[in-house]
Amino acid sequence: MILALIFAVLLNQEIRGKYIYRAIYFVPVVATTVSISILWTWIYEPNFGILNYLLKLIGVTGPPWLGTSQWAMPSLIIMSIWQGLGYNIVILLAGLQAISREYYDAAAIDGANGLQRFRYVTLPLLSPATFFVLVLAVINAFQVFTNVYVMTRGGPANATLTLVLYLYQQAFTYEEMGVASAVAYCLFIIIVALTVVNFYLQRLWVFYEED
Numbered sequence: 001m002i003l004a005l006i007f008a009v010l011l012n013q014e015i016r017g018k019y020i021y022r023a024i025y026f027v028p029v030v031a032t033t034v035s036i037s038i039l040w041t042w043i044y045e046p047n048f049g050i051l052n053y054l055l056k057l058i059g060v061t062g063p064p065w066l067g068t069s070q071w072a073m074p075s076l077i078i079m080s081i082w083q084g085l086g087y088n089i090v091i092l093l094a095g096l097q098a099i100s101r102e103y104y105d106a107a108a109i110d111g112a113n114g115l116q117r118f119r120y121v122t123l124p125l126l127s128p129a130t131f132f133v134l135v136l137a138v139i140n141a142f143q144v145f146t147n148v149y150v151m152t153r154g155g156p157a158n159a160t161l162t163l164v165l166y167l168y169q170q171a172f173t174y175e176e177m178g179v180a181s182a183v184a185y186c187l188f189i190i191i192v193a194l195t196v197v198n199f200y201l202q203r204l205w206v207f208y209e210e211d
Contacts, residue, residue: 095129
């Protein structure tokens with residue numbers, strides 16, 4: 001979310017080619033998760049992958065990213081951030097463009113500098129869009145399946161085993177439908193509980209413009 005906010009603020013400036021940049025950042029969102037997972041599997045390939053090749057150019061020996069318990073989950077997290085960044089940027093960018101210029105002009109007249117305008121004008125007025133992104137991010141985090149299934153199958157040593165993948169394994173690998181159903185109910189309860197908590201806590205930091 002922090003990265004998405006930074007890029008959204010940058011893409012909201014009057015810079016040359018900003019529409020091209022916006023399209024580039026959104027490409028991973030419209031690409032299929034399977035194709036992205038295969039692409040990043042190639043990137044992370046320890047012997048011929050481009051990531052370890054670039055590290056080798058600066059004298060660093062890259063690890064087997066998806067082959068160790070230490071690096072497998074961080075590798076998937078990096079890929080997931082890259083994949084979902086464009087969607088969050090679009091939402092936050094829309095929120096930024098919905099903020100009236102009058103607020104910034106009023107703050108400038110009161111002597112607020114750029115950082116103060118961002119802190120006391122942009123962030124509060126952007127909070128509804130930020131809240132929307134937060135709720136979706138929490139829900140999506142508990143529904144990760146395809147990229148883990150394609151890239152690691154939950155390994156090594158269950159280091160990347162997610163709830164949905166565990167549910168899938170219990171249901172379709174071990175045919176333990178009862179366990180799979182229990183996991184599904186638990187997953188549903190967890191997501192609902194966290195969503196309710198987020199909606200309850202929004203009153204502390206989300207500000208809506210009054211008509």
